[in-house]
Amino acid sequence: MHTLLLVDDDTRLLQMLQAFLTQEGFCVLIATDGAQALTMVTEFAPALLVLDYMMPGLNGIEVLALLRQRHAVPVLMLTARHDDADRIKGLDMGADDYLAKPFNARELVARIRAILRRTQTRQALTQHLALGDLRLFAEQTTAYWQSTPLALTHTEYRLLEILVRQVGYVVSKDEMALYALKRSLTVFDRSIDVHIGRLRTKLDEVAVGCLSIRTVRAQGYQLLLLPA
Structure with a gap:
């Protein structure tokens, strides 16, 4: 009201x-x-x-x-x-x-x-999320590194968003699947790994040496803001 x-x-x-x-x-x-x-x-x-x-x-x-x-x-x-x-x-x-x-x-x-x-x-x-020079706009599901737009799919945007919201912490693949895919992972399901691989490539094109998505074996992924 x-x-x-x-x-x-x-x-x-x-x-x-x-x-x-x-x-x-x-x-x-x-x-x-x-x-x-x-x-x-x-x-x-x-x-x-x-x-x-x-x-x-x-x-x-x-x-x-x-x-x-x-x-x-x-x-x-x-x-x-x-x-x-x-x-x-x-x-x-x-x-x-x-x-x-x-x-x-x-x-x-x-x-x-x-x-x-x-x-x-x-x-x-x-309204947006910010991490260093990274800006995420939830309403438009768009992301920018400095003034450069990132050509992300909806799923890639959602994965980046959950990693930014929990920067420095390990996010499990199950949590990422529920957030980005709206479903649970099945046995031998590597869809999150594939999407993260593509997201890494796109981030490296504009933010190499600044952001890193780290794989934590048997746990999930961790977004790190690297020191300048």
Whole structure:
């Protein structure tokens, strides 16, 4: 369940939106001024802010400017003003979307969900494992040595991933088979050995002398990051 923080000095609107968004499956917090909102962002780490432009004290633009100094939380701004310059200013300062008052509550929900989808996609694309100059991106099942992409099959990627996650430790062939092949090994099954051989060759093309997949007899394989 995503947590939203609604920020507006109109308490009646806040209560209506809180009730509606709760029915839509969100956990909804409310703040009635900018200072309270900044404190709550730090305390509760909401997934998204719905922030009013016009508020007494710190207005929405000022809150957004302070927010962007420390937080990357997505922000959807609300405004009763229809001046394009205000909308452009908010977007330039880091707002993710804008919605003019009065608005349809269902459109607000649709925009919130669209922002959350984009945010989750960006996070997934940037999440990676790192070992020295090796980078693994799980969402795309791709790997890079420095800036060079490794032409790995899906199985080779999965084998490299489990070795990186347990770098320095011996990973058994049975564990590797379950992780990469989604099955157990059978008697005389050398499929893991074959895939590891191909993976070694591809790593040696770009990272020779830097990474080594060591065979541990009767146990499995061990990935080592070699000293420079």
